[in-house]
Amino acid sequence: EGKHSVSQETIQSLLIEAANQGKQVVRLKGGDPFIFGRGAEEAEALAKAGITFEVIAGVTAGIGAAAGFGIPLTSRNEAQSTTLITGHQCEKNGKHNWKALAELDSTLVFYMGVKNISEIVSGLIKNGKSSSTPLAIVQNGTMVSQQIFISTLENVEKELEGITLKTPAVIIIGEVVNHHQRLQKYVTSIPADYVDPVGDFGFDIWKNEVVVA
Amino acid sequence: EGKHSVSQETIQSLLIEAANQGKQVVRLKGGDPFIFGRGAEEAEALAKAGITFEVIAGVTAGIGAAAGFGIPLTSRNEAQSTTLITGHQCEKNGKHNWKALAELDSTLVFYMGVKNISEIVSGLIKNGKSSSTPLAIVQNGTMVSQQIFISTLENVEKELEGITLKTPAVIIIGEVVNHHQRLQKYVTSIPADYVDPVGDFGFDIWKNEVVVA
Numbered sequence: 001e002g003k004h005s006v007s008q009e010t011i012q013s014l015l016i017e018a019a020n021q022g023k024q025v026v027r028l029k030g031g032d033p034f035i036f037g038r039g040a041e042e043a044e045a046l047a048k049a050g051i052t053f054e055v056i057a058g059v060t061a062g063i064g065a066a067a068g069f070g071i072p073l074t075s076r077n078e079a080q081s082t083t084l085i086t087g088h089q090c091e092k093n094g095k096h097n098w099k100a101l102a103e104l105d106s107t108l109v110f111y112m113g114v115k116n117i118s119e120i121v122s123g124l125i126k127n128g129k130s131s132s133t134p135l136a137i138v139q140n141g142t143m144v145s146q147q148i149f150i151s152t153l154e155n156v157e158k159e160l161e162g163i164t165l166k167t168p169a170v171i172i173i174g175e176v177v178n179h180h181q182r183l184q185k186y187v188t189s190i191p192a193d194y195v196d197p198v199g200d201f202g203f204d205i206w207k208n209e210v211v212v213a
Numbered sequence: 214e215g216k217h218s219v220s221q222e223t224i225q226s227l228l229i230e231a232a233n234q235g236k237q238v239v240r241l242k243g244g245d246p247f248i249f250g251r252g253a254e255e256a257e258a259l260a261k262a263g264i265t266f267e268v269i270a271g272v273t274a275g276i277g278a279a280a281g282f283g284i285p286l287t288s289r290n291e292a293q294s295t296t297l298i299t300g301h302q303c304e305k306n307g308k309h310n311w312k313a314l315a316e317l318d319s320t321l322v323f324y325m326g327v328k329n330i331s332e333i334v335s336g337l338i339k340n341g342k343s344s345s346t347p348l349a350i351v352q353n354g355t356m357v358s359q360q361i362f363i364s365t366l367e368n369v370e371k372e373l374e375g376i377t378l379k380t381p382a383v384i385i386i387g388e389v390v391n392h393h394q395r396l397q398k399y400v401t402s403i404p405a406d407y408v409d410p411v412g413d414f415g416f417d418i419w420k421n422e423v424v425v426a
Contacts (some may be wrong), residue, residue: 008244010247032280033280034276034280035276035285035286035287035295036217036287039285043283044396045397047396048399052400055283056282057276057277057280058276059271063245063248063271064270066247066302067246067269068268068270070256071247072246072250072253073297074246074247074249074297075253075376080299080309081296081297081298081299082296082299083294083296083317083319085293085319086287086288093415096293096318097317098318100312100313101315103310103313104310104313104314104317105309105310106296142270149314175233176253177378179253179257181254182260183256183257186260186261186263187260
């Protein structure tokens with residue numbers, strides 16, 4: 001029985017039950033509990049049940065993905081803000097305001113959006129976002145197996161044809177993606193044996209496989 | 214001579230100099246280096262100098278502030294996204310697109326924006342954001358001394374009169390702020406001696422002083 005099939009209600013019941021048995025309970029989540037997590041629901045359930053708790057912030061996927069490939073999510077000249085958005089619910093009743101997203105001077109980071117890439121691209125381009133805006137898809141961000149796929153809004157769908165992305169993946173859209181490209185350019189001038197020792201950490205921006213379309 | 218007066222160029226020179234001496238250099242920053250940090254400039258300077266490095270993601274102030282007070286930055290029913298924005302540069306040439314920010318279904322998190330609260334409020338209300346939208350100012354977020362100030366877009370300026378906020382502070386604007394209010398309501402029903410042990414951790418959502426306007 002896969003853990004993914006445990007309902008949110010069951011998780012909350014388990015938390016409350018264990019706490020009421022006097023146990024110190026740790027509910028460990030990937031990323032940050034308050035960004036596309038269910039932290040709020042769990043906090044409220046605990047509070048209602050009279051159970052005290054503490055919420056520890058985490059590194060959310062978009063920020064981890066950016067760090068792994070040298071992409072600043074904000075940048076004085078290119079993006080005054082960054083917006084972390086669900087790409088998952090694009091087709092449901094909660095439609096995104098593509099016009100506002102396209103007009104905002106913001107790096108856009110879509111979570112769980114690979115399946116909806118077509119809607120994301122058309123939503124932004126139709127509303128005036130430059131079709132040459134750089135786009136990165138970071139797969140398995142923060143893991144040793146992380147990979148990056150670089151493209152642009154107008155080319156990404158064509159370039160993804162025949163490529164199977166590893167999930168989870170986040171999509172980073174904005175001029176800031178060019179920083180990664182610039183870094184890569186410098187890196188090619190560094191002798192390979194100079195780079196090697198860093199690989200021992202198991203995680204760095206140089207040693208990860210780069211998928212270039 | 215305060216460390217704050219060290220220029221970005223000096224920091225980069227120090228990093229490169231120490232690395233070239235064969236040292237393992239750690240550049241430790243508060244928050245995440247790629248969100249209103251200067252991580253990109255430092256990464257590029259190192260890459261240009263032929264020095265390998267690794268970027269470790271951090272918990273950015275807005276996410277830490279939200280965790281400390283039970284505020285989910287995204288929420289299925291209230292916010293499909295969250296936008297981390299500089300409040301510092303509101304008055305400079307890089308004007309915010311208030312219309313897009315007001316129309317976006319997004320929790321807005323302003324960094325370094327307390328001094329520009331007036332511009333933030335008027336920019337959003339004039340462009341159609343509901344004046345009753347809840348607003349929280351989290352001071353000293355993630356620290357034992359963290360505090361929260363709760364208000365609304367229309368009332369915050371009046372309610373801040375005579376109050377000196379502790380900085381650094383982040384401003385969280387959106388319906389999700391109500392989660393904090395709901396949690397507080399439940400918490401008042403928990404006996405004080407039941408809450409006490411949690412205080413030993415030095416950081417939790419119950420023990421922090423709450424400044425209510």
